[in-house]
Amino acid sequence: MTIGEAAERTGLTADTLRYYEKIGLIPPVPRKENGLRDYGDETLKIVGLIQRFKAIGMPLETIQNYLRLAALGSATRNERRELLLETRENLMKKIDRLSFCLRLADYQLERCDGGLTSETELALRGWAVNGALAGTAA
Structure with a gap:
């Protein structure tokens, strides 16, 4: 083809x-x-x-190495397993970072939905009052 x-x-x-x-x-x-x-x-x-x-997030260089090892046969199984474990560990780190980001987003949503003044509004209040943020309401 x-x-x-x-x-x-x-x-x-x-x-x-x-x-x-x-x-x-x-x-x-x-x-x-x-x-x-x-x-x-x-x-x-x-x-x-x-x-x-x-x-699964494996970099091309690692994929290339994995395929090279696989072509050598079953004697390289442990080395390939290590590459997969490293990739899995990197995935877990990404999941942890994304979970943290999700918690932060949920926190901000709860503050907004709960009628509380958001941290953003509080942090920018003085700035907006002084006209530093053009086009914003004080």
């Missing part, structure tokens, strides 16, 4: 597929007699793996 067809099937752009090939993330794609790339199902399977790893 052409690069356009492969892009459509994977949801990636043709530029992304070319980039993956250029950096060695996917093996060199065979070419037809006319010089156009001819993507096969095996290449698309690898692209699918890459997409799943990207979805």
Whole structure:
């Protein structure tokens, strides 16, 4: 299949597929007699793996390393496991940060909905009174 067809099937752009090939993330794609790339199902399977790893936040460099290790076989299982554990740890950190941000947003909503003067209003009260915030009500 052409690069356009492969892009459509994977949801990636043709530029992304070319980039993956250029950096060695996917093996060199065979070419037809006319010089156009001819993507096969095996290449698309690898692209699918890459997409799943990207979805969990694994950087391209780590994906490349993981795939290289996987190509070496089961003797590299522990090294690959470490890469996955590192990715999982990074995901947990992101979840913790997002949970903290959600609590902050909920706190602000509670202050607004509860009829209390928000911290923002209190903090800016003197500034707005002095005309520092153009177009704001004091």
